[in-house]
Amino acid sequence: MADFVALFLTDLVLGLLLGCVLAVIAHGLNIIWGVAKVVNVAHGEFIMLGAYGAYFLYLYGGFNPLLSVPIDAAIGLVVGMGFYFGFLYRELRGKESMGLQSELVTLVSTFGLSLVIVNIAQSIWEHPVGILWSPGAAQVGPVPVPFGGLYVAVVSVALIALTDLFLTRTYLGNAIRAYTQDIPATQLMGINPTVVAAVGIGMGFSVTMAGGALLTVWLPTGIDPTKIGILYAPISFVIVVLGGPGKMWGSLVGGLTIGLIINVGQLFLGGSIALATAVAVLTLIPILLFRPEGILR
Amino acid sequence: MRRLSLRTLGPTLLGILAFLGVLAAIAGRMPLVLLTLVINLLIFAALAYSINFITGLTGYVSFGHVLFMAVGGYGLAYGVGTLHWHPVAGVALGALVSLALALGIGAVTLRFRGVYFAIASQVTALAGFYIVLEVQELGGGQGIVLNVGFEPIAWFYTIWVILAIEVGITYWITHGRLGYGIRSIRADEDAAKTVGVHAAALKLVLFAISGLFAGAAGGVYYWQGSGIFPNEAFSLTFSLIMLAMIVIGGMGTLLGPLFGAVAVYLSSQYFLTVLIGFEFVIIGVLVVVIALFLPEGIVGTLRKYVPELRGLIE
Amino acid sequence: MKRTLAVSNVHKSFGGVRAVRGVSLALEEGHVLGLIGPNGSGKTTLLNLIAGVAKPSKGEITLDGRRIDGLAPHRIVAAGIAKTHQIPRPFLSMTGRENVAVAALYGSNKTRDLPEAMETAGRVLGLVGLAGKEDVASSNLTVQQRKRLEFARVLATGARILLLDEIFAGLSPDELRDAVALFARLQGELGFGALVVEHVMRAVLTVSQHVVVMEEGSKIAEGTPQEVVQNPAVIEAYLGPEAGRAPP
Numbered sequence: 001m002a003d004f005v006a007l008f009l010t011d012l013v014l015g016l017l018l019g020c021v022l023a024v025i026a027h028g029l030n031i032i033w034g035v036a037k038v039v040n041v042a043h044g045e046f047i048m049l050g051a052y053g054a055y056f057l058y059l060y061g062g063f064n065p066l067l068s069v070p071i072d073a074a075i076g077l078v079v080g081m082g083f084y085f086g087f088l089y090r091e092l093r094g095k096e097s098m099g100l101q102s103e104l105v106t107l108v109s110t111f112g113l114s115l116v117i118v119n120i121a122q123s124i125w126e127h128p129v130g131i132l133w134s135p136g137a138a139q140v141g142p143v144p145v146p147f148g149g150l151y152v153a154v155v156s157v158a159l160i161a162l163t164d165l166f167l168t169r170t171y172l173g174n175a176i177r178a179y180t181q182d183i184p185a186t187q188l189m190g191i192n193p194t195v196v197a198a199v200g201i202g203m204g205f206s207v208t209m210a211g212g213a214l215l216t217v218w219l220p221t222g223i224d225p226t227k228i229g230i231l232y233a234p235i236s237f238v239i240v241v242l243g244g245p246g247k248m249w250g251s252l253v254g255g256l257t258i259g260l261i262i263n264v265g266q267l268f269l270g271g272s273i274a275l276a277t278a279v280a281v282l283t284l285i286p287i288l289l290f291r292p293e294g295i296l297r
Numbered sequence: 298m299r300r301l302s303l304r305t306l307g308p309t310l311l312g313i314l315a316f317l318g319v320l321a322a323i324a325g326r327m328p329l330v331l332l333t334l335v336i337n338l339l340i341f342a343a344l345a346y347s348i349n350f351i352t353g354l355t356g357y358v359s360f361g362h363v364l365f366m367a368v369g370g371y372g373l374a375y376g377v378g379t380l381h382w383h384p385v386a387g388v389a390l391g392a393l394v395s396l397a398l399a400l401g402i403g404a405v406t407l408r409f410r411g412v413y414f415a416i417a418s419q420v421t422a423l424a425g426f427y428i429v430l431e432v433q434e435l436g437g438g439q440g441i442v443l444n445v446g447f448e449p450i451a452w453f454y455t456i457w458v459i460l461a462i463e464v465g466i467t468y469w470i471t472h473g474r475l476g477y478g479i480r481s482i483r484a485d486e487d488a489a490k491t492v493g494v495h496a497a498a499l500k501l502v503l504f505a506i507s508g509l510f511a512g513a514a515g516g517v518y519y520w521q522g523s524g525i526f527p528n529e530a531f532s533l534t535f536s537l538i539m540l541a542m543i544v545i546g547g548m549g550t551l552l553g554p555l556f557g558a559v560a561v562y563l564s565s566q567y568f569l570t571v572l573i574g575f576e577f578v579i580i581g582v583l584v585v586v587i588a589l590f591l592p593e594g595i596v597g598t599l600r601k602y603v604p605e606l607r608g609l610i611e
Numbered sequence: 612m613k614r615t616l617a618v619s620n621v622h623k624s625f626g627g628v629r630a631v632r633g634v635s636l637a638l639e640e641g642h643v644l645g646l647i648g649p650n651g652s653g654k655t656t657l658l659n660l661i662a663g664v665a666k667p668s669k670g671e672i673t674l675d676g677r678r679i680d681g682l683a684p685h686r687i688v689a690a691g692i693a694k695t696h697q698i699p700r701p702f703l704s705m706t707g708r709e710n711v712a713v714a715a716l717y718g719s720n721k722t723r724d725l726p727e728a729m730e731t732a733g734r735v736l737g738l739v740g741l742a743g744k745e746d747v748a749s750s751n752l753t754v755q756q757r758k759r760l761e762f763a764r765v766l767a768t769g770a771r772i773l774l775l776d777e778i779f780a781g782l783s784p785d786e787l788r789d790a791v792a793l794f795a796r797l798q799g800e801l802g803f804g805a806l807v808v809e810h811v812m813r814a815v816l817t818v819s820q821h822v823v824v825m826e827e828g829s830k831i832a833e834g835t836p837q838e839v840v841q842n843p844a845v846i847e848a849y850l851g852p853e854a855g856r857a858p859p
Contacts (some may be wrong), residue, residue: 112584
């Protein structure tokens with residue numbers, strides 16, 4: 001019994017720590033979703049690019065993943081704006097909401113993009129590459145707390161808090177929020193909707209790629225282009241739906257929920273992380289059926 | 298009731314049937330390299346027609362169609378490996394299980410629109426993968442190796458029959474009463490309901506047909522590969538290729554999936570010889586460009602800009 | 612047999628908003644019932660409840676005594692009731708004829724035969740004054756033509772009770788006169804029953820035999836057009852509380 005309690009507490013802590021980083025990668029998607037009203041199917045590939053960014057900085061500059069966060073975020077901002085003009089501008093321009101046809105175009109074109117990125121990455125790196133960074137662990141009673149995961153969790157929550165501050169306390173942030181609610185009203189306020197949308201999407205990519213850098217701590221077998229997109233993109237989608245699309249703190253609630261389902265849930269599923277992951281992603285279905293606005297009121 | 302005659306069938310269907318007829322007639326005399334190429338082309342085409350039923354016709358984008366292909370493969374592997382059935386019976390088993398699964402999943406996920414359906418489809422496929430990893434009867438993470446013979450002619454005729462039925466059903470659906478209901482759903486689902494279209498039932502039937510044929514094509518694919526391995530069978534790449542084929546060829550059309558299959562399969566074979574992985578980069582770029590600039594695909598674009606072809610291709 | 616639609620004590624709330632609060636009305640085939648009221652008085656919601664787009668929170672809706680509340684929209688159409696959209700929603704990827712053919716193929720007296728549906732569609736388009744627009748893409752129709760297309764679609768379903776949501780709104784005076792005349796003539800010829808929700812008072816009063824007035828989700832008056840326009844509660848609802856009183 002005491003063993004089980006120790007196991008349970010360990011997985012609880014791990015689940016919360018993992019949940020924070022899952023929250024931040026989903027948070028990037030949440031921002032993009034809020035601004036563009038459509039998901040970026042290639043989201044997982046940008047998480048992967050963020051992870052590779054951290055890998056490069058580690059390889060050539062000796063950076064640990066935390067230090068690469070600001071640089072990844074800056075790159076993400078530029079990449080995101082490029083993405084906006086390449087994939088969304090034509091579909092969103094002058095429209096109050098995205099029609100079915102435009103939604104289809106965006107879903108399909110961004111999935112094409114994901115094919116391109118995954119396969120370029122695969123032909124460059126045939127084997128997973130990893131970052132060696134182990135700041136150790138502290139023993140809290142029966143529970144080992146890894147410092148890497150702890151630092152990453154703290155930075156993740158800080159990132160979400162920063163975006164929230166930016167969106168609620170700055171002029172540009174408020175303009176982005178106004179844009180997500182009502183595009184014509186934004187124009188009436190004298191705000192250029194193109195600039196606002198581009199910055200909003202850029203910010204989403206910033207968070208996504210920074211999240212990719214943070215995620216490397218949780219990739220013990222290294223960055224594998226065939227695995228990241230297929231797993232973390234759907235997980236991000238599920239987290240955003242759980243928390244409620246457009247709700248900024250929803251990402252954290254959704255992320256923690258998924259982190260706990262995976263880590264604590266496996267205890268009750270015969271120790272199978274695979275089954276726990278299946279359960280975690282399938283929570284999407286009942287949420288969409290019964291709480292389409294997310295678990296946060 | 299109109300009487301069916303060759304004249305009323307239309308040039309596109311006749312063209313496809315002629316193409317299939319020629320292939321069937323000369324299959325036995327093809328050199329093995331060519332026959333293998335043709336078999337794979339037909340498998341790709343069968344997959345393209347399968348996803349066309351749901352995504353092409355209704356506009357519900359399925360990002361997880363690989364699930365049905367994999368289930369078809371596992372059905373075959375279980376039928377042949379464990380039950381010791383003939384592979385064709387294994388293909389049928391896989392297709393039927395896939396049909397049942399599509400009915401069950403579709404009954405729930407088809408309630409979600411647009412992005413939400415797309416995500417739900419991807420999530421069910423991902424969950425399918427993780428569940429199979431834990432099912433020892435299906436080989437778990439190791440997969441199943443089959444001890445089946447090398448029978449290219451049997452593979453050819455099996456996939457040929459599957460594809461021919463798909464083309465026939467696609468024609469029947471798009472040219473009859475159902476076609477109008479489906480087009481109205483794609484145009485405006487809520488408005489369609491208010492003129493009497495039972496949208497939920499129509500979508501579910503299409504999704505089930507889609508699952509059935511994706512399963513059948515998957516069964517032949519893994520029969521030919523004499524085994525199935527979960528990492529490969531649930532690879533997102535298959536979902537993406539299926540979608541790419543109909544985007545490139547033209548969604549919801551009769552000829553589009555065939556064009557898309559030819560374009561995607563042949564270019565993948567060509568670029569494979571240049572650099573591994575590069576073929577998908579090319580296909581991905583094609584999908585991006587076509588989705589952004591020619592959203593109606595090859596067939597739709599030809600019809601739009603070459604009025605002379607309008608009567609000929611559909 | 613003449614069909615009768617009866618709505619009794621129907622309520623509908625969205626979250627905390629009580630959009631419809633205990634409305635009752637009855638409509639017999641062959642009659643035109645006007646439903647008027649200020650913006651936000653719950654008229655469109657009531658229509659949606661009858662058409663099966665939303666379920667009532669309380670109350671009953673029956674057709675010939677049989678409960679139809681809570682049935683799916685396509686079942687309501689099959690039962691013989693069809694609704695137009697306030698803002699027309701043609702199937703933009705289809706021609707005018709194809710739009711109407713869908714209704715003929717899936718409506719209450721559905722035909723399974725395509726050429727027959729096409730023929731019906733052409734005939735109905737002629738009835739509503741859209742002859743010549745059969746093969747025009749519906750995305751190229753004007754707003755007025757789209758309203759007529761909506762009307763053609765509900766007619767083609769074979770419905771005997773039509774729910775018409777602001778079909779006379781947004782028309783120029785000339786267009787309005789033509790539309791009212793066309794509606795009256797078709798109603799006389801075809802003998803359908805119609806529940807006409809309208810903002811344009813004059814049009815409703817001309818076409819209806821009986822009028823129901825709603826305000827804030829409740830029925831505040833009912834009677835012949837003449838009775839209703841003289842009802843002080845109605846005047847107040849439309850023109851504000853001061854309108855009923857003499858100026859100081």
